[in-house]
Amino acid sequence: MRLEVKDIHKSFGGKEVLHGISFSVESGSALGLLGRNGAGKTTTIRILMDVFKADKGEVLLDGKKFRPGEYRIGYLPEERGLYPKKKVGEQIAYLAQLRGMGTKESKESMRRWLARLEVSEYENRLLETLSKGNQQKVQLAQTLVCDPQIIILDEPFSGLDPVNSQVLEDVIQEEIQKGKLVIFSSHQMGYVEEFCKDIIIINKGTTVLSGDLKNIKREFGNNRLILSVNDMEHEELHRNADQKWGSLVSVYGHNKEQLILEMKPDVKKEMILSALAKSGLDVERFGDYQPSLNDIFVQVAED
Ligand SMILES: Nc1ncnc2c1ncn2[C@@H]1O[C@H](COP(=O)(O)OP(=O)(O)OP(=O)(O)O)[C@@H](O)[C@H]1O
Numbered sequence: 001m002r003l004e005v006k007d008i009h010k011s012f013g014g015k016e017v018l019h020g021i022s023f024s025v026e027s028g029s030a031l032g033l034l035g036r037n038g039a040g041k042t043t044t045i046r047i048l049m050d051v052f053k054a055d056k057g058e059v060l061l062d063g064k065k066f067r068p069g070e071y072r073i074g075y076l077p078e079e080r081g082l083y084p085k086k087k088v089g090e091q092i093a094y095l096a097q098l099r100g101m102g103t104k105e106s107k108e109s110m111r112r113w114l115a116r117l118e119v120s121e122y123e124n125r126l127l128e129t130l131s132k133g134n135q136q137k138v139q140l141a142q143t144l145v146c147d148p149q150i151i152i153l154d155e156p157f158s159g160l161d162p163v164n165s166q167v168l169e170d171v172i173q174e175e176i177q178k179g180k181l182v183i184f185s186s187h188q189m190g191y192v193e194e195f196c197k198d199i200i201i202i203n204k205g206t207t208v209l210s211g212d213l214k215n216i217k218r219e220f221g222n223n224r225l226i227l228s229v230n231d232m233e234h235e236e237l238h239r240n241a242d243q244k245w246g247s248l249v250s251v252y253g254h255n256k257e258q259l260i261l262e263m264k265p266d267v268k269k270e271m272i273l274s275a276l277a278k279s280g281l282d283v284e285r286f287g288d289y290q291p292s293l294n295d296i297f298v299q300v301a302e303d
Helices: 041-048 088-098 103-116 132-144 162-177 189-195 213-221 234-244 269-279 293-301
Strands: 002-012 015-026 029-035 056-061 073-076 150-154 181-185 196-203 206-212 224-229 249-255 258-263 283-288
Touching: 002 041, 015 029, 015 041, 015 056, 015 181, 015 196, 015 206, 029 041, 029 162, 029 189, 029 293, 041 150, 041 181, 073 132, 088 103, 088 132, 103 132, 132 150, 132 162, 162 181, 162 189, 181 189, 189 196, 189 293, 196 213, 196 293, 206 213, 206 293, 213 293, 224 234, 224 249, 224 269, 234 249, 234 258, 234 269, 258 269, 269 283
Parallel strands: 029 181, 029 196, 073 150, 150 181
Antiparallel strands: 002 015, 002 056, 196 206, 224 258, 224 283, 249 258
């Protein structure tokens, strides 16, 4: 399956908050939907789920208008929506039945997911009596109980300790391997790097970067180098770079105390290395710039 969001526009009270968002994602892969607070991620997901209507644009599945009601979708919304005063197992099975599963099948699936997420012992407890992290795992069991073809996860790791995060990481990887189509929205870039083949970064309702994550990283690192010098802050290093090596490099930015340098046309790395050797500076690190998704996000999503 291929899910395609095409040129979505949305206004609230006359103010446009999405200015033409487009992306696509296929079964067996995950898309990272990223952006700063208020960028428009949740609004995009809500339009996709038909909670809101777009003012312009369309959502297609395999080229035809996407009707969420016709597919098994596991949606973990930002605002978690289970019943605090109902028993964990009963409500998960009930919600699976609402999504078309038979009584026996829904109970089996509920028990399988509670076990997979290591919360079986809470099946007969009221949801509100569980810790925050365990409630989150119950929400995830609810999301996955109907064996969804499409999985949409809005900050699924929130509230989970590192051991539980590892369990969830494994579960998401398994679902992708099983051929599920996953949309993953998170501010935790480490997870996005792990799961997502493609990403889209939205800023104030506009796409600022999208595409294959490996290619994006390669392009961001291309022709750029990282340099740090012992006991020298990036501001001073920046002055040195401008004054001494201005014909070879320009300063692209910095990552903590490391300077990111961009090589000028026809300049080779060896030429910079030789200039550094002559400078007498106590070089701590020099090499190809390999940006993390976090670096890229900060650079493109900054105002
Ligand atoms: N129902 C609504 N009525 C009016 N404005 C809304 C509504 N829903 C969202 N907005 C506005 O749309 C913009 C995008 O909000 P949205 O919740 O989609 O952002 P987000 O990227 O999910 O943010 P966060 O990371 O903080 O969850 C914001 O300016 C928000 O105030």
